[in-house]
Amino acid sequence: MLRVLGLRLLLSVPLLLFVTALTFFLVSLTPGDPAVVILGQNRAPEEYQRLREQLGLLDPVPVQYARWLGTLTQGSLGVSIFNNEPVVAKLGARLGVTLSLVTLTALVASVVGVALGIASALRQGALARAVDVLSLLGIVLPNFWVALVLVAVFAVRLRWFPAIGYVQPSTSTGGWLRSLALPVVVLAGPAIGLIAQQTRNAMLDVLDRPFIRTLRAGGVPPASLIYRHALRNAGIPIITVVGLVFIALLGGTIIAENVFALPGLGGLAVEATSRHDLPVIQGIVLYFTVIVVVVNLVIDVIYAWLNPRVRVT
Structure with a gap:
């Protein structure tokens, strides 16, 4: 397994070169x-x-x-064209915000989505249709519109959460969670429906297999049957879609961070692009690509843990 992961890391070097080179040349063509x-x-x-x-x-x-x-x-990643600040320091100050937003969103979407998927697979009927509707709404409704509605209701009218700004977790854990609550809801909505659909389909496929019927006939408790046997065997497609959601959230942070004024990499990307600050843009692209590579490696490890017979090649 370690040899395979080492090979994957080695193969990621051409990917990093290709992505950074492509970004460099595309930015040079923009006005x-x-x-x-x-x-x-x-x-x-x-x-x-x-x-x-x-x-x-x-x-x-x-x-x-x-x-x-x-x-x-x-x-080194060079210095910003506009203030000569080292790009590494500039990105390092914002990386934690973006990772907090993406990780917390992926966690919420995974927990809620998997729970809804399991429930809809077991009961189907109205709950399954509700999952389909939730998934469709997540795709149809624009993120920025949902964000503005949430701000108007929960920040302006009810004053439950702040409309803008970010609180460091070292300053206040509660304040950190409250500052990320609305952005997480905005980004998690579409992801929950997608994960729920994939979980339901995977669970229905596994629950229809002969070994599940054998275990059920043998008197295995329902909870053990669902969570220990069915969910584990359905885990690979679920983990796959969770990984894809995590990667897609990196792009979603651009909208969320700008609407909620979060000092993350997404907002910095918009600022650097508008000012044509190429070293900063290159640094952000490199960071995002490295995150994608790491996520894929983590998914490979989880694959092997869920099913040792799976050989990552």
């Missing part, structure tokens, strides 16, 4: 010039050219990317 943003419209041509030369923007794009790779091999 915008950081020199113009820094100097403004009323700029002297000589000053403009001098600043572009200082920022290395006069070099061909492949040369700029090679220079960025050089800084990466030295353990």
